[in-house]
Amino acid sequence: xxxxxxxxxxxxxxxxxxxxxxxxxxxxxxxxxxxxxxxxxxxxxxxxxxxxxxxxxxxxxxxxxxxxxxxxxxxxxxxxxxxxxxxxxxxxxxxxxxxxxxxxxxxxxxxxxxxxxxxxxxxxxxxxxxxxxxxxxxxxxxxxxxxxxxxxxxxxxxxxxxxxxxxxxxxxxxxxxxxxxxxxxxxxxxxxxxxxxxxxxxxxxxxxxxxxxxxxxxxxxxxxxxxxxxxxxxxxxxxxxxxxxxxxxxxxxxxxxxxxxxxxxxxxxxxxxxxxxxxxxxxxxxxxxxxxxxxxxxxxxxxxxxxxxxxxxxxxxxxxxxxxxxxxxxxxxxxxxxxxxxxxxxxxxxxxxxxxxxxxxxxxxxxxxxxxxxxxxxxxxxxxxxxxxxxxxxxxxxxxxxxxxxxxxxxxxxxxxxxxxxxxxxxxxxxxxxxxxxxxx
Amino acid sequence: xxxxxxxxxxxxxxxxxxxxxxxxxxxxxxxxxxxxxxxxxxxxxxxxxxxxxxxxxxxxxxxxxxxxxxxxxxxxxxxxxxxxxxxxxxxxxxxxxxxxxxxxxxxxxxxxxxxxxxxxxxxxxxxxxxxxxxxxxxxxxxxxxxxxxxxxxxxxxxxxxxxxxxxxxxxxxxxxxxxxxxxxxxxxxxxxxxxxxxxxxxxxxxxxxxxxxxxxxxxxxxxxxxxxxxxxxxxxxxxxxxxxxxxxxxxxxxxxxxxxxxxxxxxxxxxxxxxxxxxxxxxxxxxxxxxxxxxxxxxxxxxxxxxxxxxxxxxxxxxxxxxxxxxxxxxxxxxxxxxxxxxxxxxxxxxxxxxxxxxxxxxxxxxxxxxxxxxxxxxxxxxxxxxxxxxxxxxxxxxxxxxxxxxxxxxxxxxxxxxxxxxxxxxxxxxxxxxxxxxxxxxxxxxxxxxxxxxxxxxxxxxxxxxxxxxxxxxxxxx
Numbered sequence: 079x080x081x082x083x084x085x086x087x088x089x090x091x092x093x094x095x096x097x098x099x100x101x102x103x104x105x106x107x108x109x110x111x112x113x114x115x116x117x118x119x120x121x122x123x124x125x126x127x128x129x130x131x132x133x134x135x136x137x138x139x140x141x142x143x144x145x146x147x148x149x150x151x152x153x154x155x156x157x158x159x160x161x162x163x164x165x166x167x168x169x170x171x172x173x174x175x176x177x178x179x180x181x182x183x184x185x186x187x188x189x190x191x192x193x194x195x196x197x198x199x200x201x202x203x204x205x206x207x208x209x210x211x212x213x214x215x216x217x218x219x220x221x222x223x224x225x226x227x228x229x230x231x232x233x234x235x236x237x238x239x240x241x242x243x244x245x246x247x248x249x250x251x252x253x254x255x256x257x258x259x260x261x262x263x264x265x266x267x268x269x270x271x272x273x274x275x276x277x278x279x280x281x282x283x284x285x286x287x288x289x290x291x292x293x294x295x296x297x298x299x300x301x302x303x304x305x306x307x308x309x310x311x312x313x314x315x316x317x318x319x320x321x322x323x324x325x326x327x328x329x330x331x332x333x334x335x336x337x338x339x340x341x342x343x344x345x346x347x348x349x350x351x352x353x354x355x356x357x358x359x360x361x362x363x364x365x366x367x368x369x370x371x372x373x374x375x376x377x378x379x380x381x382x383x384x385x386x387x388x389x390x391x392x393x394x395x396x397x398x399x400x401x402x403x404x405x406x407x408x409x410x411x412x413x414x415x416x417x418x419x420x421x422x423x424x425x426x427x428x429x430x431x432x433x434x435x436x437x438x439x440x441x442x443x444x445x446x447x448x449x450x451x452x453x454x455x456x457x458x459x460x461x462x463x464x465x466x467x468x469x470x471x472x473x474x475x476x477x478x479x480x481x482x483x484x485x486x487x488x489x490x491x492x493x494x495x496x497x498x499x500x501x502x503x504x505x506x507x508x509x510x511x512x513x514x515x516x517x518x519x
Numbered sequence: 520x521x522x523x524x525x526x527x528x529x530x531x532x533x534x535x536x537x538x539x540x541x542x543x544x545x546x547x548x549x550x551x552x553x554x555x556x557x558x559x560x561x562x563x564x565x566x567x568x569x570x571x572x573x574x575x576x577x578x579x580x581x582x583x584x585x586x587x588x589x590x591x592x593x594x595x596x597x598x599x600x601x602x603x604x605x606x607x608x609x610x611x612x613x614x615x616x617x618x619x620x621x622x623x624x625x626x627x628x629x630x631x632x633x634x635x636x637x638x639x640x641x642x643x644x645x646x647x648x649x650x651x652x653x654x655x656x657x658x659x660x661x662x663x664x665x666x667x668x669x670x671x672x673x674x675x676x677x678x679x680x681x682x683x684x685x686x687x688x689x690x691x692x693x694x695x696x697x698x699x700x701x702x703x704x705x706x707x708x709x710x711x712x713x714x715x716x717x718x719x720x721x722x723x724x725x726x727x728x729x730x731x732x733x734x735x736x737x738x739x740x741x742x743x744x745x746x747x748x749x750x751x752x753x754x755x756x757x758x759x760x761x762x763x764x765x766x767x768x769x770x771x772x773x774x775x776x777x778x779x780x781x782x783x784x785x786x787x788x789x790x791x792x793x794x795x796x797x798x799x800x801x802x803x804x805x806x807x808x809x810x811x812x813x814x815x816x817x818x819x820x821x822x823x824x825x826x827x828x829x830x831x832x833x834x835x836x837x838x839x840x841x842x843x844x845x846x847x848x849x850x851x852x853x854x855x856x857x858x859x860x861x862x863x864x865x866x867x868x869x870x871x872x873x874x875x876x877x878x879x880x881x882x883x884x885x886x887x888x889x890x891x892x893x894x895x896x897x898x899x900x901x902x903x904x905x906x907x908x909x910x911x912x913x914x915x916x917x918x919x920x921x922x923x924x925x926x927x928x929x930x931x932x933x934x935x936x937x938x939x940x941x942x943x944x945x946x947x948x949x950x951x952x953x954x955x956x957x958x959x960x961x962x963x964x965x966x967x968x969x970x971x972x973x974x975x976x977x978x979x980x981x982x983x984x985x986x987x988x989x990x991x992x993x994x995x996x997x998x
Binding site for chain 1: 520522524526527528531535536537538539540541543544545546547548549551552553555556557558559561562563564565566567569572573575576577579580581582583584585586587588591593596598599600601602604606607608610611613614615616617618619620621622624625626627628629631632638639642643645654655656657658660661664665668684689690691693694695696697698699700703740741743745746771772773774777778788792794795796797798799800801816817829830831832833834835836837838839840841843847849850851852853854855856857858859860862863865866867869870872873874885886888909910913918919924938939940941942944968970973974975976977978979980982983984987988989990991992
């Protein structure tokens, strides 16, 4: 019966049963009613050796197509420096629990503190939490923060130009929580400030969420949004691609009260959508409404600089049924991932990632227009992602790309096609994809 | 562990870099973006070389304790060994490059994994179908409650807005209910921590959406009247939610689906061996019975979008990387070894309990499942508290148990050893606990001032909360 993960020998079991005062393991389950005992055989595969398990996954791997990615829509193919993967695979980080015992968790606590600091630096906010599950859930929690901060208001407004999955998750959370949700119209590819002002006029809105870069890849000009929200007594939250914040105006500079988004763009592998890592940051006045873990600096008995989980009175295990968020664990190891990434990149590396992505995306954009098969939809600034109209039948276009190993031309709800270029895409790859499109009859 | 005091910002010097990127080959760069849309100041991120960064984070890791470092008897957290094959598989390059919006025809391997894993979880739990989208246990709870509400709403039964939660429940239970817009009603526990069925009967009416339970409960005791509870709740039109945090001892023994539960979540980072990562990423799949299948959230494994779906709770389809690790573990165990996991976890817990109950107060003295709770030291005359015992354990090279939870006792010490610990490890833990009991009597000041050998000692939590320093700045440097 020996099995690699179970150290018990028959002799161990015998001795342990004697100490436990029972004659069989069965007896330890004497309180489980006979009628509830599972007596059959589990409908599971037979136990495998490691090599057999590896073969199972190698077989899975072969069933997936290997594609060169020219899509974004909330998941971006940025490069992962080798050192990042090396650090997050250290078992001292990987096999630790939430850092409740500060004395033997200073490693985790310190990187979370660094993560919070870097998120604040990028977003222009005063405080950040230890991370969220992903971008869409961080946005939903941002909306619940707004209503929790308001005495009476139970309504939030979100821009229709947010990514569809962000809108859907917010709709789910607010719907069950009893928060009224309304959307702000899009005008010429961006959030309509006049529609926002109209919908704020009732002075009944707790919070507003708009994207920094929207579902069409357009960089939104958020001038006037904070004033509009604040003068109607509402908070402003901005949903950002944090990688872009190395060059773009920060939520703080736009006057926002809350910043949220997905930090997957910091080199986190696409990995079919997870694990990623959300972030949530806010102005000091909202600190006590921020959900999740927060790490703070302090000193120990000997006066040494130390870090601890702090402000726990906010959290679910204290507030229980009075809680406005139930998050406890987050995506800690992925917070370490992006912290190491940001450390290696620094301000110049991040700028360079954005420059390369921008340059490649604009090159592809222009090459596609040159084919004569695409037309501009919006004449607005974009960073690494853009939409076009196409005269090609979209399924035909998508199939031609897939057949040639490219994943591009994601169809939007409006019937446009969307493309994304990161620093990983070479000129040869772009030219090859455009060549495929050129060849479509 | 040695104390290392740097933050990455303190290693930064202008002009250093830790990246390697291609030269810019394009005509345009972000300087072409209108200046009104660009940030004015360069972000103050660190500028460090790769070797400096790697050494910094390696030094940080040296101040951390993980399952690979030593025994982690943290109650209700199931800190079992995290097999290394799991990591190797999740790290395979092919899986990492898959975009979540790729057409299903290009991700047949991924979809096979979703199908195989959810079928395995169904076999293990007795539930009909699963969503693998929730990112964590608490997220699974919230998703499960959304399914519960959706089910009642779809039947036009709008007045079911109350959910019954035992007073001994994990804090996430009432918090998830509140976030889901449900009113929490507490059902009392009997002195042994099991549900007071007579009190439960008085709470059941047509406003009850359901009840949330763990089984075994937070004291590691099996709810022997579960079938009766299920009948009562179902008879009033409510549903039973199973919090899978305590599923581990039932592997090979019993299935929540057979006990009458309608909805449940599993913590793959507990029962199914994926690493906790210092607080995530985990995964909290939610299983349901046949009649609730249409309420599972989007996107679904079957690709359908039935009208009764609970909505979307995640950007994409959950923590795929974590799901792979859990399935690798299930394949390693197979139908044979999985039967041993629960019983061995239970044996380990009972062995510790019986070996220490003369030195630590055992409020409920009967067989436990995977975990049990002491109520502090047996001899309390010197005033040594549970916190002191926990801190002193760190000096002996063990992680502390869960302390001051459950709230049913004042000095709770909750111990869960899991099945992957050997008798020798348990014996050395027992020996340390016994020594601490002696030290508490003979040298209480030494125990009260523990730990003595850790990188830092009892950081001042009160000061941290009173004067929050939550990010690095010049003032942070001086503290």
